[in-house]
Amino acid sequence: MLKEERQNYIIRQINLHNKVLSSDLSVQLNVSEDTIRRDLNELAEAGKILKVHGGALSKSFQYPFQENNTYAKDSKKEIARKxxxxxxxxxxxxxxxxxxxxxLARMLPDTLKCTIFTISPLVALELAEKPSINVILLGGQLSKSAHINTGSLTISQLSDIKVDLCIQGANSISIEDGLTDSDWEVVQIKKAMLKSAVKTVIICIAEKLNSSQKLRVCQLNAIDYLVTDLSPNDPLLSHYNTHLQII
Incomplete structure (x- = not known):
């Protein structure tokens, strides 16, 4: 694979999953980690990614968020509307x-009256603009890569609540492996969120369907709704219909 092809693959993986590890890319591309590090350095110097220890982050995850940095923005807006x-x-x-x-937080109507718990300081700030929403930010150790609170304190707080609806983003989802992620701390938080909810919604752009990471959050039967940017009748979703409700 040529360097340009390799770097295009790296950019797509970072945009899809927000974060990638050099070790994983080395295996996927069948090249040395030194080669991956050189690629990441070049892409970072070109302003295309954010290099971090052991891997890289998408520029769409850089705060303050820039409109032109958000990957698949139109698809994400469609998911939020659904x-x-x-x-x-x-x-x-x-x-x-x-x-x-x-x-989704930006689209919530000003007239909506509800209580929203969140593990994300950035989402909490968006929700705080809504006059009739009671916003509760769960504390913990801030993950610098995922921009959410993690750790035992967050899990303890999650164990003390029971909510009507939990809405989670997906790193990867597939029929065989269910909902998966690459970050151990994030996986523990997502599992605790599932236990705190009567119903669970997974929001996910279509490009993440049929992909898998190393760590499992849950099987599909633990999820009630899947919201994507596709029509519920799209053939790509046909096998998911037997496990959960598609929106």
Whole structure:
């Protein structure tokens, strides 16, 4: 594979999953980690990614968020519009972080009256602009890569609540492996969020369907709704229909 092809692959993986590890890219591309590090350095110097220890982050995850840096922004807006249908007055909600969740927070109507718990300081700031929403930010250790609070304190707080609806973003999702991620701390938080909810919604751009990471959050039967930018009748979603409700 030529260097340009390799670097294009790296950029796509970073945009899809927000974060990649050099070790994983080395295996996927069948090249040395030194080669991957050189690629990441070049891409960072060109302003295309954010290099961090052991890997890289998408520029769409850089705060303050720039409109032109958000990957698949139109698709994420469509997902946010669909997810709005599930949110009703007087609900108690629990939401995660990520750029799609920020789009959803921005779209919530000013007239909506509900309580929303979140593990994301950035989502909390967006929600704070809504006059009729009671916003509760769960504390913990801030993950510098995922921009959410993690650790035992966050998990302890999650164990003390029961919400009507949990809305999570997805790193990867597939029929075989369910919901997966690459970060151990994030996986523990996502599992605790699932236990805190009566119903769970996963929001996910279509490009993340049929992909898998090393660490499992849950099987598909633990999820109630899947919201994507595709039509529910799209052939790509046909096998998911037997496990959960597509929106």
């Amino acid at each position: 997810a709005l249908r599930l949110i009703k007055n007087d609900m108690i909600l629990l939401v995660s972080g990520g750029t799609t969740m920020i789009e």
